[in-house]
Amino acid sequence: MKALPANIVIVGGGTAGWMSACYLARAVELARQQHPSKQQPVNITLLESADISTVGVGEGSTPYLRHFFDYLGVDENTWMQTCSATYKMGISFENWNNADVDNSYFHPFFSALDIPTADQYFDAVNQRRRGINTDVNPSHYFTAAQMVEDGILPNTLSTATHIDYAYHFDAGQLGDFLKQYAKAKGVKHHIGTIASVHADAQTIHAVQLEDGQQLQAELFVDCSGFRGLLGKQAQKRVFKSYSDTLFNDAAVAIASPVLPSPEAKLQTRSIGLEHGWQWEIPLTSRTGNGYVYSTQFCSSSDAEAELRQVLGEQVNDSEARHLRMQVGRLEEHWQGNCVCIGLSQGFIEPLEATALMLVQYALHHFVDCWQADHPHKYQQYNVEMNRMFDGIRDYIAAHYYLNTRTDTAYWQACRHDIKVPDTLAYLLKEWDSGANFETALNQVDSKLVYLRPSWYCIFAGMQRFSSPLSSMASPNEKALYAMKASLSGALSK
Numbered sequence: 001m002k003a004l005p006a007n008i009v010i011v012g013g014g015t016a017g018w019m020s021a022c023y024l025a026r027a028v029e030l031a032r033q034q035h036p037s038k039q040q041p042v043n044i045t046l047l048e049s050a051d052i053s054t055v056g057v058g059e060g061s062t063p064y065l066r067h068f069f070d071y072l073g074v075d076e077n078t079w080m081q082t083c084s085a086t087y088k089m090g091i092s093f094e095n096w097n098n099a100d101v102d103n104s105y106f107h108p109f110f111s112a113l114d115i116p117t118a119d120q121y122f123d124a125v126n127q128r129r130r131g132i133n134t135d136v137n138p139s140h141y142f143t144a145a146q147m148v149e150d151g152i153l154p155n156t157l158s159t160a161t162h163i164d165y166a167y168h169f170d171a172g173q174l175g176d177f178l179k180q181y182a183k184a185k186g187v188k189h190h191i192g193t194i195a196s197v198h199a200d201a202q203t204i205h206a207v208q209l210e211d212g213q214q215l216q217a218e219l220f221v222d223c224s225g226f227r228g229l230l231g232k233q234a235q236k237r238v239f240k241s242y243s244d245t246l247f248n249d250a251a252v253a254i255a256s257p258v259l260p261s262p263e264a265k266l267q268t269r270s271i272g273l274e275h276g277w278q279w280e281i282p283l284t285s286r287t288g289n290g291y292v293y294s295t296q297f298c299s300s301s302d303a304e305a306e307l308r309q310v311l312g313e314q315v316n317d318s319e320a321r322h323l324r325m326q327v328g329r330l331e332e333h334w335q336g337n338c339v340c341i342g343l344s345q346g347f348i349e350p351l352e353a354t355a356l357m358l359v360q361y362a363l364h365h366f367v368d369c370w371q372a373d374h375p376h377k378y379q380q381y382n383v384e385m386n387r388m389f390d391g392i393r394d395y396i397a398a399h400y401y402l403n404t405r406t407d408t409a410y411w412q413a414c415r416h417d418i419k420v421p422d423t424l425a426y427l428l429k430e431w432d433s434g435a436n437f438e439t440a441l442n443q444v445d446s447k448l449v450y451l452r453p454s455w456y457c458i459f460a461g462m463q464r465f466s467s468p469l470s471s472m473a474s475p476n477e478k479a480l481y482a483m484k485a486s487l488s489g490a491l492s493k
């Protein structure tokens with residue numbers, strides 16, 4: 001196992017920077033425990049500017065975040081309490097279709113409890129594709145949806161029950177929590193603003209601070225956010241934009257008072273608005289709201305006005321925070337002595353809350369590649385990171401392409417004008433033609449990040465069926481019964 005470099009500088013103190021600091025410090029600690037004789041001391045410094053703020057959003061996760069805290073050895077209750085966190089069982093999509101069809105569905109996280117009913121769901125959906133009026137509402141088949149309906153917290157299930165769940169949290173508090181953890185593990189915190197970067201295409205030699213100091217390192221981790229100071233700017237790495245597929249490039253966030261029993265909400269709401277979608281994230285201290293939209297179709301003041309109208313008087317005194325987003329990714333995430341992590345390496349809009357999952361995956365994969373020290377480690381790393389980004393982009397793009405809204409030019413453009421990525425185009429073709437969808441999914445398996453249940457849920461949830469039916473099918477009582485039985489079994493243990 002190759003030891004991590006003796007001097008590491010992380011540029012940026014946003015969530016990506018502090019997650020990197022925690023992860024690397026922990027990796028050093030674990031390596032030292034496993035191979036005490038082979039490990040040298042490692043100095044990790046995190047540099048952040050007091051004048052350039054962090055992006056300050058990013059409050060929903062995927063289930064993968066649980067592994068991050070497990071890796072750090074941090075108990076869930078400890079960090080959740082400090083970060084006003086709540087559990088999340090999935091995302092409710094509302095108003096992504098015209099009101100004349102069933103225009104809401106739930107995208108659940110899946111678990112072992114779902115195994116008996118998931119197959120019934122796939123069968124029902126495939127029957128519905130053939131024109132048979134079956135119940136294709138994912139909420140009637142997947143445990144996570146029932147937990148949301150009944151307000152059942154995942155930590156009340158038997159510990160032996162494998163259930164996937166994620167979190168909502170306050171981004172600022174999470175940053176502070178991670179900072180404390182990293183500092184306790186010996187990470188040095190340096191406040192300063194980079195004025196210039198001494199670099200060539202392969203190597204970052206040093207970062208020059210405005211106060212005249214210079215920082216050198218064997219490894220630089222670029223967590224400088226959308227600026228991408230080291231990789232994108234100094235080394236001119238190629239950025240592949242997704243803007244022809246994903247039109248949203250801005251957001252406005254406004255907090256509102258805490259919801260009643262926020263801990264029992266258990267879901268992010270994603271609600272279609274005129275030129276994008278609104279998020280609602282329940283925290284124990286407040287509610288996070290935002291509107292993700294496209295500036296091609298809507299000005300920032302119109303977006304703020306629309307969001308304020310939806311949220312009503314409760315936000316009259318709340319400030320709005322406006323953000324611009326660059327969607328896309330670097331072609332090379334790791335090159336020479338610099339790895340880019342977080343917004344500096346790329347971003348896919350926050351619809352499925354995947355950004356911190358990518359940060360975590362990037363760190364995990366980087367440490368693995370570094371320690372294994374394979375001769376093609378850079379290539380391996382970059383190919384895998386690109387696969388992850390593109391695979392997530394494909395699934396996010398499906399939400400827009402499948403919408404049936406006719407009320408604004410924005411929604412019509414999302415259907416007609418987006419460049420449909422190849423994998424999504426293939427799945428759409430197979431789905432629409434009535435071909436065996438299992439075979440289609442297997443065919444592109446290596447490119448998928450979202451797996452079978454998610455693809456069935458989105459196609460069925462968005463009502464992508466060629467033969468319209470005059471009435472809704474009644475709920476599948478057999479599946480509902482089986483799902484509730486497995487849930488109550490898990491509760492009673």
Ligand SMILES: Cc1cc2nc3c(=O)[nH]c(=O)nc-3n(C[C@H](O)[C@H](O)[C@H](O)COP(=O)(O)OP(=O)(O)OC[C@H]3O[C@@H](n4cnc5c(N)ncnc54)[C@H](O)[C@@H]3O)c2cc1C
Nearest residue numbers: 012013014016049054055058060194225342343350355356
């Ligand atoms: C609207 C929106 C909603 C989002 N929602 C989610 C979500 O629900 N779930 C999710 O997982 N992710 C979400 N994200 C993404 C998430 O917010 C980011 O991935 C996360 O916050 C990490 O950001 P970062 O640390 O890469 O960058 P930033 O937070 O921008 O941090 C950049 C850091 O670099 C430093 N810096 C910059 N320039 C210099 C300089 N010259 N010298 C020194 N330091 C410098 C800054 O001081 C700062 O500390 C969302 C993003 C947006 C835009």
